[in-house]
Amino acid sequence: MATVSLQDIKKSFGDTEVIHDVSTDIADGEFIVIVGPSGCGKSTLLRMVAGLETVTSGDVLIGGERANDKEPMDRDIAMVFQNYALYPHMSVRQNMGYGLKIAKLPKGEIDAKVLEAARLLQLEPLLDRKPRELSGGQRQRVAMGRAIVRKPAVFLFDEPLSNLDAKLRVQMRLEIKELQSKLGITALYVTHDQVEAMTMADRMIVMNGGVAEQIGTPLEVYETPRTLFAAQFIGSPAMNVLDAEVKDGWVTLGDRRIVEIGGSDGPVKFGIRPEHLIAEETGAIHVNAKMAEPLGANTLLHCELIDTNESFTASLPGVHILSGENSIMRFSIQPTKSHLFDIDTGLRRRG
Amino acid sequence: MARETHGMVEKRGTGLWLTHVFMILGVLVIFFPIWLAFVASTVTQSDIIRPPMPVWPGDQLWINYKNALFSGINVPVGTMLFNSLVMAIGIAVGKIIISLLSAFAIVYFKFPGRSIFFWLIFLTLMLPVEVRIVPTYEVVAGFGMLNSYSGLIFPLIASATATFLFRQFFLTIPDELAEAARVDGARPMQFFWDIVVPMSRTNIAALFVILFIYGWNQYLWPLLITTDPEMNTIVMGIKQMFPSGDDFAHWPTIMATSILAMIPPVIVVVGMQRLFIRGLVDSEK
Numbered sequence: 001m002a003t004v005s006l007q008d009i010k011k012s013f014g015d016t017e018v019i020h021d022v023s024t025d026i027a028d029g030e031f032i033v034i035v036g037p038s039g040c041g042k043s044t045l046l047r048m049v050a051g052l053e054t055v056t057s058g059d060v061l062i063g064g065e066r067a068n069d070k071e072p073m074d075r076d077i078a079m080v081f082q083n084y085a086l087y088p089h090m091s092v093r094q095n096m097g098y099g100l101k102i103a104k105l106p107k108g109e110i111d112a113k114v115l116e117a118a119r120l121l122q123l124e125p126l127l128d129r130k131p132r133e134l135s136g137g138q139r140q141r142v143a144m145g146r147a148i149v150r151k152p153a154v155f156l157f158d159e160p161l162s163n164l165d166a167k168l169r170v171q172m173r174l175e176i177k178e179l180q181s182k183l184g185i186t187a188l189y190v191t192h193d194q195v196e197a198m199t200m201a202d203r204m205i206v207m208n209g210g211v212a213e214q215i216g217t218p219l220e221v222y223e224t225p226r227t228l229f230a231a232q233f234i235g236s237p238a239m240n241v242l243d244a245e246v247k248d249g250w251v252t253l254g255d256r257r258i259v260e261i262g263g264s265d266g267p268v269k270f271g272i273r274p275e276h277l278i279a280e281e282t283g284a285i286h287v288n289a290k291m292a293e294p295l296g297a298n299t300l301l302h303c304e305l306i307d308t309n310e311s312f313t314a315s316l317p318g319v320h321i322l323s324g325e326n327s328i329m330r331f332s333i334q335p336t337k338s339h340l341f342d343i344d345t346g347l348r349r350r351g
Numbered sequence: 352m353a354r355e356t357h358g359m360v361e362k363r364g365t366g367l368w369l370t371h372v373f374m375i376l377g378v379l380v381i382f383f384p385i386w387l388a389f390v391a392s393t394v395t396q397s398d399i400i401r402p403p404m405p406v407w408p409g410d411q412l413w414i415n416y417k418n419a420l421f422s423g424i425n426v427p428v429g430t431m432l433f434n435s436l437v438m439a440i441g442i443a444v445g446k447i448i449i450s451l452l453s454a455f456a457i458v459y460f461k462f463p464g465r466s467i468f469f470w471l472i473f474l475t476l477m478l479p480v481e482v483r484i485v486p487t488y489e490v491v492a493g494f495g496m497l498n499s500y501s502g503l504i505f506p507l508i509a510s511a512t513a514t515f516l517f518r519q520f521f522l523t524i525p526d527e528l529a530e531a532a533r534v535d536g537a538r539p540m541q542f543f544w545d546i547v548v549p550m551s552r553t554n555i556a557a558l559f560v561i562l563f564i565y566g567w568n569q570y571l572w573p574l575l576i577t578t579d580p581e582m583n584t585i586v587m588g589i590k591q592m593f594p595s596g597d598d599f600a601h602w603p604t605i606m607a608t609s610i611l612a613m614i615p616p617v618i619v620v621v622g623m624q625r626l627f628i629r630g631l632v633d634s635e636k
Contacts, residue, residue: 072534
């Protein structure tokens with residue numbers, strides 16, 4: 001159990017800098033999710049903590065100690081890989097005990113620890129099988145078992161659920177979270193799936209293009225996204241972002257006043273989450289509804305703004321059936337649920 | 352569905368018979384010379400010299416083979432078999448060890464000139480042994496290794512083919528495994544022994560069969576560097592059994608030796624067949 005601290009981390013491959021100055025402090029026992037699209041540097045960041053990549057500049061501190069030059073095994077970490085990385089010729093028991101065997105623990109002690117971890121993960125009946133005789137979910141469990149058997153200070157997960165089917169993913173998500181909080185081990189978890197990030201994280205790091213766009217609790221990121229990218233990446237369906245203008249304290253689309261928000265005048269990016277729209281006759285947002293996707297509990301409406309033809313998604317509770325090909329609808333939005341971003345920097349602006 | 356399958360089987364019946372007839376005929380044609388050699392090894396010299404040549408085994412089998420194994424013509428065939436065995440196993444095991452290590456170095460370590468080294472090794476694939484046989488002889492002679500096991504084995508031990516094969520196999524081992532081993536605390540050689548070698552075992556078996564036969568069948572090289580009959584290998588030794596001048600070749604002994612020379616490779620192939628085929632077919636990932 002340990003804190004992890006990243007201080008001004010930078011990473012370059014040759015001349016290309018892929019991580020620009022990421023800093024954060026992770027508390028003991030905290031579950032941190034690093035989320036972002038592919039190629040944003042999230043895995044690289046994790047691998048630097050693991051010691052599988054060198055740090056170009058900045059410091060990685062694990063348990064308060066500088067770990068930059070330590071080998072992975074000396075960092076007191078355990079890692080779960082995307083493709084599980086189980087040794088194919090070893091049984092589950094040997095796979096889980098390999099790290100301990102290398103650490104030259106006595107055989108009895110290894111057996112006891114492997115058994116304890118296996119019991120925790122309900123792997124006991126599988127201990128003598130080879131990885132190829134296991135299902136995807138079971139392999140995932142073995143990979144977890146290999147990580148917890150050493151009682152590391154920090155867990156590192158590199159997209160561990162991306163090879164599982166949707167149902168199993170939901171189940172494993174809960175299991176990982178439960179296990180982590182039961183063991184109280186600090187965890188860094190990399191994923192591109194914003195649902196995993198929202199549900200598992202104590203705090204999340206939203207990465208884009210090698211930059212940490214926002215670091216905060218899931219609800220902070222959802223409610224007050226710091227940048228346009230964070231706003232659009234977190235939340236499903238994605239936030240609508242429209243080109244708008246602030247005139248006399250009102251956000252206006254074309255000539256229509258949408259919502260009074262105050263602040264200085266000028267062009268802005270105006271963000272509205274689909275689920276915050278209210279269908280009202282008096283609403284100021286006029287759209288042409290093109291298609292409805294009923295999901296049961298709610299309905300997604302894919303629309304076009306009448307004034308600008310920008311596409312626009314609304315999520316309304318209950319079932320909505322469109323009457324015809326083009327049905328005009330009106331929506332309104334509460335000032336507290338609307339987001340404004342600077343048109344140049346993409347940073348959140350609160351007027 | 353069931354009826355269709357039935358139809359398929361019926362239809363295949365005639366075809367199956369026909370293909371088998373052809374296959375058996377083919378086997379007979381290929382097997383005939385070996386049969387003649389076997390027959391010749393079981394009769395007396397005079398039976399062979401007097402035409403027509405016999406096509407059914409005689410009663411001299413035990414005598415001819417005993418004669419070949421324990422006295423031979425220049426040297427007992429037993430000695431030659433032993434020499435061949437040492438050479439073939441030495442070459443096969445040596446090649447496998449060296450290629451495993453060099454492929455491991457080339458795939459898993461970053462060092463300056465890594466790809467140059469690989470392509471240099473690869474380049475030697477382009478040269479047949481015969482091209483460099485004179486300089487190799489010079490070197491071996493300079494080391495005083497003529498007429499010795501080390502002279503028979505070492506010059507043939509480096510293998511671009513096997514290195515290339517292992518390199519290709521290692522490249523298919525996911526990087527994550529190496530990383531997982533690193534996180535588990537394995538040092539490079541521990542990773543090599545605990546993970547890379549066991550994963551390559553079917554490849555190793557397949558390669559062992561091929562290299563054993565390669566070593567066993569070496570002809571030119573042992574012919575060049577062994578002048579002492581005590582160091583002759585069996586494949587070249589057969590040639591040495593032919594007398595020079597007007598003497599008669601003692602065919603029953605020579606044929607018995609030929610048959611004996613075939614047995615060890617057959618044992619190796621049959622014994623390792625299961626592993627061998629698995630090694631060629633799947634790479635077990």
